[in-house]
Amino acid sequence: MSIQFHPITRRRMVAAVTTVAAASLVLAGCSANNSQPTAASDGPLSGTIRVLSNWSGSEGDAFQAMVDGFTAQNPGVKVKVDTVPFDQTQAVLTQQFAAGNPPDAAVALPGIVRQLSSQNLLMNLDPLWDTWEHDGEYNKSLRAIAAGSDNHTDAVYIKANVNGLIWYKTSTVTSAGLTVPPTTWDGFTSMLDKVKASGHVPFSVGAKDVWVPTQWVDPILLNVAGGEKFGQLQRGEIGWDDPAIVKGFTVLASLIKKYWPDNALDTGFSDETCGWVTGDHYFANNGAFVNGIVASCDPNLKPGTDYSFFTMPSYTGSGTPAQAVSGDLFVGAKSSKNPAATKAFLAYLGSVDGQSIWAKRGGYIAPNMKVPSSVYPTVNDQRAANLWPKDAKAVAGYDLDDWIGGEIQSKYRDALVDLIRTQDVAAFTATMKAADTRSGK
């Protein structure tokens, strides 16, 4: 807000008071018309489409390379990319859809896909998915993630990720005499205790970016409570006070208390990564995309040899814990003025050709199962891609935070920040039980 000074008389002040009071009402008084869908064109692909994305830096470059790949195949189509900050994606999308001026295609997470589809605002992409599923490019489990509330598949999967990877720098771990990966939960915590005893805080945590601590919840819940309970919590079939879920958060609170730094809430994601790359901390728990970010802290490190990752060992000691996964979807607006080009663009984003472009750059996992592992540039990328659950029967947990969306997500993030500060699991459980009443219905 810029403030311009004018000599203010009392009369003007009265007007100002009245005006500002009215203006705050105006804020909530804005309404908008929903655009009606336009008819699809059968002509050759041409014209312009507007695309909303939220990637910046190297990820933004990679997405632009995908866009360039599409326009190379479809020279008649011009793709205009609008980039918004990650944490404002939902608000911007809502505003634009509500104002009847949505982008033709936009990045989205499952929660917003369900909301937009419930208002009949998204393109139905069933035919595309039928072909992909038939050709073995995607399986039913992956298709379910892109499903809307309207019994159609309303999104394509553009970018996958596997989470719960414990990243470390080889030299730091070796010089401390640690053996990685630990094979048991006790071995894992013993290793962390050893780091702590040496006067270091084991984990670098960038909880100032609130999505970071949510990345801790998923692998621990999947590990402690199991994939089935995780799925039930996600779908609202059980409450946050379910004993298995409470146990999961108790384990998380214990890890926070013992092994997290005091300044976690002051540290952002990029500082988290540099925290273990520079050796201030020993580990960080985050997704596979970290592989593409390490170079911004130290460009001389070689993936696989100088730094690597392992997954948390089983808490219960039996079998391999279900893999935590996440990723980004892309939707098309039903009211797009260029539906043919938009659908072609979405098809390209989900295709082997499109995803191979980003996969070659690293720090990325292609959700399309036909993208060969040979395209990944580093051993870390290949290992992470191998964790992607290509078998439809494999138990995996999709990012709880991204899935729930809306008010529950907002409350969940706030409650998680409180849990980090207090490690009070009972308070966290009570807050979430009040915020998420789905299981009681």
Place this chain on the structure above:
Amino acid sequence: MRANSSHRAAVTPYLFVGPLFLVFALFYLWPTIATVASSAFRWGMLNPWQTQNPADWQFVGLSNYADTLNSGDFWNAALNSAIWLIVFPTLVLATSFPLAILIWNTRRGASFFRSVFVIPMTISLSAAGVIWSFIYNPDVNKGVLNAVLHVFGLDKASFVFGPLELHAGRWLSDPGILHLGFADIRLVNLFIIIPAVWAFAGFGVITFSAGLTSVPAELIDAARVDGAGRLQLVRHVVMPSLRPSILVVGVVSVIFALRTFDIVFVTTGGGPAQDSEVLAMLLWKQVFQFLDTPQGGLAAAIAVLMSVAMIVIAMPYIRATLKEQR
């Protein structure tokens, strides 16, 4: 002829006021009425309440107000807004008034100093928030404030003074709490208010400086002759003369405090958790973040309650002004 002239005289004022009233009615009055009306219905941003579609209306009466007033989120935001309402105008007055007096007493460079304090006013509050986020950075290599405290070994110090808990260094995450028994006041609000005061104090300086030019010189001379000291001069001569300016700065600050949004959004986003969430931010979240349930009506109810609060707070000033005009 006389009747014609009299008719013209009666109509002319309306012709002048008409266009302004039209703009006011279109852009302020109608949205106000629509907002008040929409607060009695259930709707969401993706499926907005529209006056022309009565078939889609879901009338809920006053339940949006009842839900709002029964919500812990609302009272948390109301408490944070109340902190703004008390602390922000107080700090603006407490900084800008002495500064204006000092500048007024400055023999040389008064214009320069006035400009120095007004310059932050030219920066948007969002930018001010970003600048101060850098100042507050907990990393002593990046944040100026913590770098200074680090020199004295205080960048990670914690203090407890009775009900007051202070954590130096964590200015925007966990700077401390004032335990009042009936409520916990999170100090993070204070550290967002400080940059807002920094950006806004120039308004007070300019207003007071303008007011000071109208203080009668003979009154000051007479007080000096009578042996008044500097403080007595300020207290008994200057302050009474500046009462209108104080009122203006106070009321504008209060309005500013109640509708604050941007600086909170860029510094903490209302966090950590909901520690700095103010009413305007809760309203925004209800509409744009809580998409899973249609809560536009709740947001409208909050807007109406905020406006009522603003009018109630400003009423003494409005009444005094109208009385004076009469």
